[in-house]
Amino acid sequence: MLLNRIPSFLRHVGPGVVTGAADDDPSGIATYTQAGAQFGTGLLWTVFLSLPFMIAIQLVSARIGRVTGKGVAANLREHTPRAFLMAMVFLLVVANTINIAADIAAMGEALQLAVGGGDHFHAVAFGVITVLLQVFVPYRKLAPILKWLTLFLFAYVIAVFLVQVQWAQVLHDLVIPKLQWTSGYWMMIVALLGTTISPYLFFWQASQEVEELRLKGAGHGSEQEVRRDLRRVKRDTYIGMFFSNAIAFFIMVLGGAVLYTAGIHDVTSAAQAAQALRPLAGDFAFALFAGGIIATGLLAVPVLASSAAYAVAEAFGWPEGLERHWYEAKRFYAIIVIATVVGTGMDFTSIDPMKALYWSAVINGVVAVPIMAGLMMLAGRKSVMGKFTSGLKTTWFGWGGVVVMGFAVLMMFRDVVLQAL
Template identity: 60%
Template sequence: MTEAIRQGARKKPQNMLLRLLGPGLVTGAADDDPSGIATYSRAGAQFGYGLLWTVFLTTPFMIAIQLVSARIGRVTGKGLAANVMELAPRWLVLALVFLLVAANTFNIAADIAAMGESLSLVIGGLNHEHALIFASVSTLLQVFVPYRRYAPVLKFLTLTLFAYVVTALTVNIPWGTALLAAIWPRPTITADYFLMVVAVLGTTISPYLFFWQASQEVEEMNQGKVHRPLRELTRGGLTEIDRIKLDTVVGMFFSNAIAFFIILTTAAVLNANGVTNINSATQAAEALGPLAGDFTFLLFALGIIGTGLLAIPVLAGSAAYGVSEAFGWHATLEAKAPDAVGFYTIIAAATVIGFGLGFTGISAIHMLVWSAVLNGIVAVPIMAMMMVIVTNEGLMGRFKASRWLTMLGWVGTALMAVAVIALFLSFLIG
């Protein structure tokens, strides 16, 4: 990483951070979407500090699998679906992409609903009208603002996640007890506890993040000085690999640190006061108000809106990249709408349908459950294919994964497979 840092240091100080951090930071931040906030809030409310350890468990595997996706995109110059098409039959890729789109659409629906409800809690008004504004703004920005101008907007939105750090500092936290529980957990061996562990793991490692980061590395490649895939270079390229490592490690640490603070806050306030049943991010925000004060409530609610504005483009965009690559369509946020009709149609359709689901009467918690199930079906085969690609010298050349990255990636894939099996068993038993 030192080479990338040294080269970044030669730039103006104010440009250094923007240069070194990009797809990895945005991807990590997008993982803490309103749906993720709901899961972490529920974990803290239901089990107190008892699940803080899961943040440490997931971090190395999240870093590894996102490093794999980013490396595949930059080395091959193609998105994830396009690469998987070279290994798997077309019907299987199309089936997985279809499930990805369905999962993302349900996730978008839950996120848009949470954003609308959060704004209603803060300023009043009607949930659906607020949700329409958020859905429209997100779609229009993606369609009409080119990637080179839109990427800095997404980076800026990552700052909204600091609301959850500040939120934790506004409440009374017994730090000794919390940190001891995180480092030396005493698990409660129950079905609910185990299922919440599975939920946190599934929320943290999600397929849409794989597709998004791989495609964003392709977007960055097309905007950078070297417009060719790294595997086509006879020498050099290590600077780009170092940048990807730094960007991804920082982004995933940032993502999981925010998850840590959300669990910490809800454990210290909600669980400590007997509020243990939380089913949405807005419900958590609303419950915090009378117990922790208006300022804490306001920060939590505004954080939901900010993270939603970041996550919806990532969810819709990852679906569009997957579909477009599977069908061979032009897929880039840099293109004008008439030049990438199919790509932008998927973005708009996923967002519009997600918004429309808010009028069906389906509860947000049910949409999240369906999204989790579909993500589980997609995640494991995609992760396995990613590991096959990144270790294939014919596809990756001299940039194939190192031994430690290969080991962490396969262990993460196995862990995700266990989580998915547990999730399905819970539905069958329940």
């Protein structure tokens, strides 16, 4: 009965669920696992803290896309200084390319652990597959594929119940923070927040709302149609963000319960986490973890590459959209190909993918602050949103997210400066 309902459920969910699932990509899995391995369950409270802020900012992003019919970068281009927009887009593309490199590397390593062969060969294969999906599969057919891939994230829920977990300790650490005044602690918080509240997700969800409008083949619609769509956006975003943070919670619990307890405090990749789990949690838990890495990578890499392409194309006013044929938006698709090829190529260099990933998450955390502030200002302007400006609750939590992210970044820089002196 439940299985029969899944296809119906997938037809009714939209960009919010895919966005939430894409947040738990292989690089996110590595960051969450590292947090669990390094601090046990001591950072679980960040999942609880970030949820309302994540919901608010993704809701704002989606509303902007649906109401204006334009993506985040296109709106910022009209209402912010060009230098600000170009700086944000540049940093977004850099962070996304690093994320792509880490995700494809993790997918290749996970498949190598499962079936053997060369991890570089697998990485190239995954790079080619993700490029072909985006360039030759139109959005109306790509969206259902991405929705189906979200179901693989339940592997991490199942894996947690295959190991011994001190649930009383988990509940305690979820609601009572264990604060440490060290740079490593605050850098991990910024990395977690940068992984959870990632700028590429703002760009992606807004642009997918625009794609949904294009599929309808109509304009913005009547006021009644917009309100109906905004109710769907709200429901979709709530489901997607709850889902995303729930999966992050289970991954951190798994890292804390298995790796931290076993004295394994340094995880260099998601694939290494899967390998470390094998002797401690069993082959089935390993298979679930490794399979989840591959499936979520196939979901996340197109989101990362496409969000970079949307940002660049909108910033320069180029034709864009995954529903367009490649010859109708050559520069848009060129960004997708370049970001994926460069990301795949980074796996053949001496760059440490985990260190690059860590700094990518930190960059995301830093860049998110001004972009979130820009989005909140846009969402509150009647000249942009008309009758559909953000409500009071969304406004409070959206600006609260800006403050929380900004405070974490300041604390990180403070400790780095103090250590340097």
